[in-house]
Amino acid sequence: MQKAVINPWEVKGEVDYNKIVKEFGVERISDKLLARIKKHTKTLHPMLKRKIFFAHRDMKWLLDEYEKGNKFFLYTGCGPSGPIHLGHLQVWYFTKWLQDVFDCELWFQFTDDEKFLIKNKSFEEIQEWMYENMLDVIAVGFNPKKTHFLIDTKHADLIYPQAIKVAKKITFSMVKSSFGLNDSNNIGLIFFTSVQAVPAFLPSIIKNKKTPCLIPHAIDQDPHFRLTRDILPKLGYYKPASIQCSFLPPLTGNQGKMSSSQAIKAILSTDSPEKVKQKINKYAFSGGKATIDEHRKKGGDPDVDVSFQYLKYMFEENDQALQEIYNDYKSGKLLTGELKQLTIIKINEFLRQHQEKRKKAKQQLDKFIYKN
Amino acid sequence: MQKAVINPWEVKGEVDYNKIVKEFGVERISDKLLARIKKHTKTLHPMLKRKIFFAHRDMKWLLDEYEKGNKFFLYTGCGPSGPIHLGHLQVWYFTKWLQDVFDCELWFQFTDDEKFLIKNKSFEEIQEWMYENMLDVIAVGFNPKKTHFLIDTKHADLIYPQAIKVAKKITFSMVKSSFGLNDSNNIGLIFFTSVQAVPAFLPSIIKNKKTPCLIPHAIDQDPHFRLTRDILPKLGYYKPASIQCSFLPPLTGNQGKMSSSQAIKAILSTDSPEKVKQKINKYAFSGGKATIDEHRKKGGDPDVDVSFQYLKYMFEENDQALQEIYNDYKSGKLLTGELKQLTIIKINEFLRQHQEKRKKAKQQLDKFIYKN
Numbered sequence: 001m002q003k004a005v006i007n008p009w010e011v012k013g014e015v016d017y018n019k020i021v022k023e024f025g026v027e028r029i030s031d032k033l034l035a036r037i038k039k040h041t042k043t044l045h046p047m048l049k050r051k052i053f054f055a056h057r058d059m060k061w062l063l064d065e066y067e068k069g070n071k072f073f074l075y076t077g078c079g080p081s082g083p084i085h086l087g088h089l090q091v092w093y094f095t096k097w098l099q100d101v102f103d104c105e106l107w108f109q110f111t112d113d114e115k116f117l118i119k120n121k122s123f124e125e126i127q128e129w130m131y132e133n134m135l136d137v138i139a140v141g142f143n144p145k146k147t148h149f150l151i152d153t154k155h156a157d158l159i160y161p162q163a164i165k166v167a168k169k170i171t172f173s174m175v176k177s178s179f180g181l182n183d184s185n186n187i188g189l190i191f192f193t194s195v196q197a198v199p200a201f202l203p204s205i206i207k208n209k210k211t212p213c214l215i216p217h218a219i220d221q222d223p224h225f226r227l228t229r230d231i232l233p234k235l236g237y238y239k240p241a242s243i244q245c246s247f248l249p250p251l252t253g254n255q256g257k258m259s260s261s262q263a264i265k266a267i268l269s270t271d272s273p274e275k276v277k278q279k280i281n282k283y284a285f286s287g288g289k290a291t292i293d294e295h296r297k298k299g300g301d302p303d304v305d306v307s308f309q310y311l312k313y314m315f316e317e318n319d320q321a322l323q324e325i326y327n328d329y330k331s332g333k334l335l336t337g338e339l340k341q342l343t344i345i346k347i348n349e350f351l352r353q354h355q356e357k358r359k360k361a362k363q364q365l366d367k368f369i370y371k372n
Numbered sequence: 373m374q375k376a377v378i379n380p381w382e383v384k385g386e387v388d389y390n391k392i393v394k395e396f397g398v399e400r401i402s403d404k405l406l407a408r409i410k411k412h413t414k415t416l417h418p419m420l421k422r423k424i425f426f427a428h429r430d431m432k433w434l435l436d437e438y439e440k441g442n443k444f445f446l447y448t449g450c451g452p453s454g455p456i457h458l459g460h461l462q463v464w465y466f467t468k469w470l471q472d473v474f475d476c477e478l479w480f481q482f483t484d485d486e487k488f489l490i491k492n493k494s495f496e497e498i499q500e501w502m503y504e505n506m507l508d509v510i511a512v513g514f515n516p517k518k519t520h521f522l523i524d525t526k527h528a529d530l531i532y533p534q535a536i537k538v539a540k541k542i543t544f545s546m547v548k549s550s551f552g553l554n555d556s557n558n559i560g561l562i563f564f565t566s567v568q569a570v571p572a573f574l575p576s577i578i579k580n581k582k583t584p585c586l587i588p589h590a591i592d593q594d595p596h597f598r599l600t601r602d603i604l605p606k607l608g609y610y611k612p613a614s615i616q617c618s619f620l621p622p623l624t625g626n627q628g629k630m631s632s633s634q635a636i637k638a639i640l641s642t643d644s645p646e647k648v649k650q651k652i653n654k655y656a657f658s659g660g661k662a663t664i665d666e667h668r669k670k671g672g673d674p675d676v677d678v679s680f681q682y683l684k685y686m687f688e689e690n691d692q693a694l695q696e697i698y699n700d701y702k703s704g705k706l707l708t709g710e711l712k713q714l715t716i717i718k719i720n721e722f723l724r725q726h727q728e729k730r731k732k733a734k735q736q737l738d739k740f741i742y743k744n
Binding site for chain 2: 117
């Protein structure tokens with residue numbers, strides 16, 4: 001088995017979430033916490049019910065504040081260096097749900113600086129990807145009146161003066177142990193974590209009022225926010241609360257995460273129905289048996305089957321229907337080809353709607369970019 | 373003897389300029405180079421004639437370009453963390469002369485980020501000092517039509533996107549060996565050298581034309597510009613040329629440099645005539661003998677006498693008059709008290725004019741701050 005590596009710039013190997021919970025020091029989302037959330041939201045998003053968003057920091061405190069009338073804002077983001085895939089959309093559609101049910105502001109950071117600093121790509125290439133990525137974010141359907149895009153380079157006049165206040169409290173030793181950076185990394189990347197901290201308190205500055213913050217994110221970004229949480233109280237702000245999801249698997253199976261730098265293992269937001277069909281049929285790791293006969297007899301393994309995972313993560317919102325698919329695949333009643341066909345239809349219906357909204361996103365861009 | 377330390381954040385001990393020339397790899401300013409400069413400037417500034425500006429990089433190339441009609445711009449700056457003293461003014465008045473005789477643009481950087489990151493001062497304190505420092509810079513008399521103040525935090529939208537292009541090419545190892553930084557330094561300071569590089573090529577971007585740059589500066593800033601010179605050709609810009617001066621000594625003698633963090637050893641731009649008189653009389657290290665009799669008999673040592681150094685560096689522009697003072701002090705004809713009196717008068721006349729211009733500087737501030 002490949003040794004697992006998890007940091008903001010690399011996820012590989014089989015991820016042991018129990019180990020992560022322990023090592024990162026996050027808290028598992030309990031049924032009690034879900035019940036408390038449900039009091040406010042009426043229904044629970046499937047990613048919560050299914051504990052795909054499985055861990056958190058300070059959600060109880062956040063709800064305490066919320067119940068006292070101290071509303072929070074959301075902060076999430078995108079590192080623009082390639083096409084958007086289902087793994088991005090997983091977090092963002094969940095974030096949209098949070099925005100809708102809690103009726104809150106969303107600050108959305110585009111870390112074009114980070115991606116330029118770590119990728120072998122020009123500044124211009126990154127800017128082009130950022131434009132493309134913004135269309136996807138808008139297509140998710142965030143409320144344009146309550147959503148503010150912060151672009152690290154474009155809004156540097158706002159961000160940099162705050163980032164240095166964070167940076168003053170972080171030594172290179174701290175960055176080394178948090179991210180595994182070393183002396184041969186470039187000094188831009190070494191500085192970057194202070195930039196990623198800023199949206200967690202910038203709204204408090206703009207509103208001139210200490211405001212709680214909730215960061216929905218995939219677990220690999222946690223090292224940034226652990227540092228952020230250490231520093232912010234020293235600057236007079238709240239520690240941000242956070243809620244973490246597990247990784248949507250790449251087509252090739254339960255190792256690493258879906259990633260745009262390995263596009264062949266990913267389903268992209270712009271993939272055509274034919275492309276999706278081809279990718280799922282050709283690449284989606286199957287939990288089925290070698291022959292139909294054997295499958296009918298012994299049944300398949302939905303827990304490693306990528307198509308089933310996609311249904312569970314994003315595309316079959318009905319719990320009963322999902323359970324039936326699980327049972328049927330496990331019993332051998334449902335064949336791999338049939339499961340794939342079902343998944344293809346679901347993904348394509350989702351992408352059809354997403355792509356339709358994406359086409360109209362260009363005209364909305366200006367409404368989303370934050371104006372000082 | 374105190375071991376000499378020279379880097380952008382610390383100068384202490386007796387400075388051996390021969391050793392610096394060798395270690396830093398700068399070139400001594402030759403009489404031939406001075407003659408070539410004089411062809412264009414008609415007269416030579418005393419700081420050049422006297423080789424107080426004693427070293428350079430690529431001045432020959434700069435003059436080649438100039439003679440081909442490819443004009444250069446000037447770039448210098450100020451780290452705002454305390455009051456302005458004569459050591460700052462030394463560089464800036466020389467820079468004004470360069471602006472006048474070569475009729476060129478000046479980009480003046482205020483590194484408020486750097487000073488915030490290295491000093492035990494709040495962001496607000498640094499901003500207040502920056503405002504005060506700007507009044508001094510304006511009082512020097514730079515041409516408002518050709519001078520642009522760049523403030524690292526205020527103009528971060530211009531500077532940061534360029535700084536990351538520099539940063540991508542600098543590893544922490546390079547910063548360690550250039551500045552002696554280590555793992556316990558904060559990540560803002562580690563990043564900072566890429567910010568200081570930007571004004572050396574930003575005008576080329578704004579004008580959309582590769583433009584030569586000349587940086588007049590005190591020799592302690594050289595490590596920044598050595599790195600800058602390594603990186604800029606990789607980004608498609610010229611290496612900046614530079615011209616370096618030796619340090620105006622503190623009142624206490626030829627060790628270290630005049631510094632605003634040791635204000636008692638410095639003469640400040642805002643000092644009253646009484647204050648100057650008191651500081652020179654009380655603190656200015658003297659090359660005189662213990663008694664008047666001994667002084668008359670054996671003579672003094674003008675080369676270690678701080679008052680004489682001040683006359684030589686900045687306040688006695690007439691070479692013949694300076695030589696006479698030198699001879700008279702060395703022979704014993706001129707007493708320490710008389711030399712001090714002479715120096716006090718000269719400094720106070722200089723400061724009277726500077727302070728008068730400083731009073732009127734507030735109204736001009738807006739003309740100097742760069743508008744995107």
